[in-house]
Amino acid sequence: MVEGTSPQSSECPVARTLEVIGDRWSLMILRDAFDDIRRFSEFQKSLGVAKNILASRLKALVEVGVFDVRPASDGSAYKEYVLTDKGREIFPVVVSMRQWGERFLFQPQETRSVLLDNATGQALMPMDVRSSSGQKLGPSDCHRVRLVDGES
Incomplete structure (x- = not known):
């Protein structure tokens, strides 16, 4: 964000999120x-x-x-x-960052921590972005638009 710009004035959810947990x-x-x-x-x-x-x-x-x-x-x-509930909803963000780091920032045979499912003891499936119909999406499959709640 531009120096001096408040996060509340930004239209970008990423910018606002980074102001809070970035x-x-x-x-x-x-x-x-x-x-x-x-x-x-x-x-x-x-x-x-x-x-x-x-x-x-x-x-x-x-x-x-x-x-x-x-x-x-x-x-x-x-x-x-x-x-809080708001805080717990950040979990997928942290898991996604962890999985990216596991994939790209460690050499083979290098010690690292891994997040396991308590019920199965198995590593989690990789996080991905899915459409409303369940199709896996990449950056070129999405676009953003400006939205004002209450307006169509």
């Missing part, structure tokens, strides 16, 4: 949240990020409704960052 630390926080990390100290330990950066990113993610802050589930004085 930096490295926000995505890594989300990755850890999907692995059931909830406490500030656990995020900090897992990520090795400076506390001020972590606090800033968590605050922003709470402000946009990706996380709720709740008392710790174990009754201690700590707070927990719990994904």
Whole structure:
């Protein structure tokens, strides 16, 4: 986005999304949240990020409704960052990025993590884009248009 342009003024959903979750630390926080990390100290330990950066990113993610802050589930004085429905809906984005990285950023025999289905223990099927009828689509099969809700 152009410097000084607010995300709310952009027509592009990608630009607005990047304003919310587009930096490295926000995505890594989300990755850890999907692995059931909830406490500030656990995020900090897992990520090795400076506390001020972590606090800033968590605050922003709470402000946009990706996380709720709740008392710790174990009754201690700590707070927990719990994904909202809005936050959980980012899961396919993180999985898609993970699968792209698995495919293109590792050498054969290089150690990496893999996401497995809890029910089967198998790796997930590759994510793809499908039409409303189920046909697999590529970039040349799609186009974008401007839309204003409520107008035809």
